[in-house]
Amino acid sequence: xxxxxxxxxxxxKRFGSVTAVDRIDLxxxxxxxxxxxxxxxxxxxxxxxxxxxxxxxxxxxxxxGDRDVTALPPYARHIGMVFQNxxxxxxxxxxxNIAFPLRMQRxxxxxxxxxxxxxxxxxxxxxxxxxxxxxxxxxxxxxxxLARGLISRPALLLLDEPLAxxxxxxxxxxxxxxxxxxKDLQIPFIYVTHNQEEALxxxxxxxxxxxxxxxxxxxxxxIYTNPSTAFVAGFxxxxxxxxxxxxxxxxxxxxFDWKGIALTVPxxxxxxxxxxxxxxxxxxxxxxxxGDSGTGLAGRNSIPGTLRDIxxxxxxxxxxxxxxxxxxxxxSSAPRxxxxxxxxTVTVHWPVDRGASYQA
Amino acid sequence: MAGNNWIRxxxxxxxxxxxxxxxxxxxxxxxxxLPLLSIVVFSFWRTESYELYADWNLDNYRALLSEPxxxxxxxxxxxxxxxxxxxxxxxxxxxxxxxxxxxxRYRLLLVLLLAAPFFTGIILRVTGLQSLFGPIGLVxxxxxxxxxxxxxxxxxxxxxxxxGLVYLYVPFMVTAIYLSLVNFNFELLEVAKINGARPWRxxxxxxxxxxxxxxxxxxxxxxxxxxxxxxxQRFLGGPNATSFGMSLAQQFGETGTWALxxxxxxxxxxxxxxxxxxxxxxxxxxxxxxxxxxxx
Numbered sequence: 238x239x240x241x242x243x244x245x246x247x248x249x250k251r252f253g254s255v256t257a258v259d260r261i262d263l264x265x266x267x268x269x270x271x272x273x274x275x276x277x278x279x280x281x282x283x284x285x286x287x288x289x290x291x292x293x294x295x296x297x298x299x300x301x302g303d304r305d306v307t308a309l310p311p312y313a314r315h316i317g318m319v320f321q322n323x324x325x326x327x328x329x330x331x332x333x334n335i336a337f338p339l340r341m342q343r344x345x346x347x348x349x350x351x352x353x354x355x356x357x358x359x360x361x362x363x364x365x366x367x368x369x370x371x372x373x374x375x376x377x378x379x380x381x382x383l384a385r386g387l388i389s390r391p392a393l394l395l396l397d398e399p400l401a402x403x404x405x406x407x408x409x410x411x412x413x414x415x416x417x418x419x420k421d422l423q424i425p426f427i428y429v430t431h432n433q434e435e436a437l438x439x440x441x442x443x444x445x446x447x448x449x450x451x452x453x454x455x456x457x458x459x460i461y462t463n464p465s466t467a468f469v470a471g472f473x474x475x476x477x478x479x480x481x482x483x484x485x486x487x488x489x490x491x492x493f494d495w496k497g498i499a500l501t502v503p504x505x506x507x508x509x510x511x512x513x514x515x516x517x518x519x520x521x522x523x524x525x526x527x528g529d530s531g532t533g534l535a536g537r538n539s540i541p542g543t544l545r546d547i548x549x550x551x552x553x554x555x556x557x558x559x560x561x562x563x564x565x566x567x568x569s570s571a572p573r574x575x576x577x578x579x580x581x582t583v584t585v586h587w588p589v590d591r592g593a594s595y596q597a
Numbered sequence: 598m599a600g601n602n603w604i605r606x607x608x609x610x611x612x613x614x615x616x617x618x619x620x621x622x623x624x625x626x627x628x629x630x631l632p633l634l635s636i637v638v639f640s641f642w643r644t645e646s647y648e649l650y651a652d653w654n655l656d657n658y659r660a661l662l663s664e665p666x667x668x669x670x671x672x673x674x675x676x677x678x679x680x681x682x683x684x685x686x687x688x689x690x691x692x693x694x695x696x697x698x699x700x701x702r703y704r705l706l707l708v709l710l711l712a713a714p715f716f717t718g719i720i721l722r723v724t725g726l727q728s729l730f731g732p733i734g735l736v737x738x739x740x741x742x743x744x745x746x747x748x749x750x751x752x753x754x755x756x757x758x759x760x761g762l763v764y765l766y767v768p769f770m771v772t773a774i775y776l777s778l779v780n781f782n783f784e785l786l787e788v789a790k791i792n793g794a795r796p797w798r799x800x801x802x803x804x805x806x807x808x809x810x811x812x813x814x815x816x817x818x819x820x821x822x823x824x825x826x827x828x829x830q831r832f833l834g835g836p837n838a839t840s841f842g843m844s845l846a847q848q849f850g851e852t853g854t855w856a857l858x859x860x861x862x863x864x865x866x867x868x869x870x871x872x873x874x875x876x877x878x879x880x881x882x883x884x885x886x887x888x889x890x891x892x893x
Contacts, residue, residue, distance in 0.1 A: 291787055310790065311791045312790045315793075316791060317792075318788070318791045320784075320788070324785060324788045326789075327807070328806050328807055337789075341794045342793050369883055
């Protein structure tokens with residue numbers, strides 16, 4: 238087993254009566270891109286600050302390599318960090334900002350210049366070395382911040398929503414770039430975000446956080462295709478959620494009663510017939526057909542409804558289907574696949590092994 | 598037609614600006630610049646038996662430069678002002694830092710408390726100090742009770758005058774630094790620490806340079822009035838603390854040598870101007886915590 242670069246052992250942090258981080262155990266391996274994904278207030282930033290040493294945990298240990306750094310101040314941990322609002326030193330030029338960690342570590346002049354040239358080249362900042370932060374664009378500032386975080390080749394780079402302040406186009410460009418730096422340098426990155434697309438694009442592993450604890454920690458494809466809880470299912474990807482009750486179980490499936498409609502769904506991990514449950518299925522796992530096909534599709538669930546609108550997204554389109562009782566189901570599909578018009582009667586259908594159900 | 602034109606012109610921005618700024622500018626010219634000008638003029642005249650005579654000469658300046666007494670007074674005031682400004686700096690920084698960083702919702706209250714000494718006049722405050730430091734003052738009386746000899750350095754010495762000036766001017770320094778610190782992003786210190794800076798290094802690299810404008814303004818606000826100060830030295834300083842300001846006041850009072858006094862005033866003005874220009878040179882807008890648009 239490869240040695241973990243970072244290890245957290247039942248780390249806990251409380252603010253008054255709120256437990257921001259609740260007995261977290263975690264091991265990050267060399268070369269790993271790890272993302273903490275969660276809504277605001279889920280404790281992901283607090284966790285990052287504990288790793289950085291900006292916050293002391295109330296309980297538990299933080300180990301970097303094999304060294305217990307729990308009591309060490311940030312300046313003794315050799316960690317890099319990139320912040321949401323860049324936080325460049327406004328009175329220093331790009332070059333001075335980037336070389337700052339090396340100066341603090343008393344790295345010699347010659348090596349400093351060499352590494353500065355390397356970082357400027359890596360971040361494609363050539364020609365901007367003498368600019369001040371307020372003379373650079375947001376994307377340039379963010380690259381300076383990344384260069385500052387990486388120049389001393391830290392044991393670990395922490396990134397706290399670093400792309401949140403950039404516009405959409407720049408963001409998707411930076412997502413690819415950041416992943417490339419990480420793979421080239423093999424420095425483990427711990428990336429905090431509430432944006433699931435960022436998490437899915439960049440990460441190797443994702444931890445979905447909720448109320449200071451991990452809901453699920455797994456490879457990103459696993460998180461996406463096999464969410465272990467209703468919360469993860471709702472937070473990652475775009476899913477329709479049905480609240481109903483369980484019926485009898487047969488093999489891998491269970492009967493599921495939703496507003497009087499009988500569905501067959503994958504069996505939940507826990508749960509008895511009659512128990513309240515939630516069924517969650519991603520937009521793209523549903524299919525849509527013209528007309529009312531009734532319930533005659535073999536091995537499939539089907540729900541009749543009326544097409545209300547088509548939201549064109551480019552490669553796909555979201556078909557919004559209204560049921561008799563007014564509730565909506567969203568189906569994502571290739572837009573040219575069907576020549577449907579709003580107002581038409583349609584049927585939403587899907588194979589019974591798709592989606593996942595959770596005991597409520 | 599002409600009236601219409603006049604109205605239209607009055608609505609142009611530059612005219613509106615002139616109407617708004619005009620009265621203030623007039624006041625500055627009449628109340629500040631004219632007296633200054635007259636002092637410059639008087640400094641080249643001559644006084645005899647309490648009368649000013651407009652025969653132009655340089656005798657006043659010659660006297661100021663050749664009489665050792667004036668040189669001593671001036672140097673004394675210069676050293677005093679520098680010492681007081683630096684002492685205020687050392688005292689004020691931690692106070693301002695504490696209020697800005699940890700004052701929380703009491704920040705405004707704490708800053709307003711700094712203005713409390715201004716509720717009374719300067720003479721009253723200085724006499725207050727006199728009754729603290731003097732031979733029968735609170736400090737030395739208390740020492741006497743315990744059989745300890747009085748602290749001589751507090752009784753009518755330049756040190757006592759210096760303490761008095763620090764007491765009078767430290768609120769200005771605290772306010773100037775505080776106003777700078779409330780606009781300072783303390784998160785930058787966390788960034789510095791993560792990047793390997795110990796607390797002191799972070800202060801020197803980040804906090805100090807980014808708050809230098811406020812500090813420089815504080816230094817000027819303390820140094821310049823101290824350079825001209827007379828009252829504090831007169832009440833607390835004793836015979837060895839005679840300042841340039843005291844001597845200057847004498848020219849306009851007891852001795853009635855207005856022309857010489859005016860020359861002294863001009864000298865003070867020039868010295869203050871040089872200090873301000875020197876401070877200005879230390880401020881590089883890009884590097885001193887100025888985050889707005891430069892030029893443009």
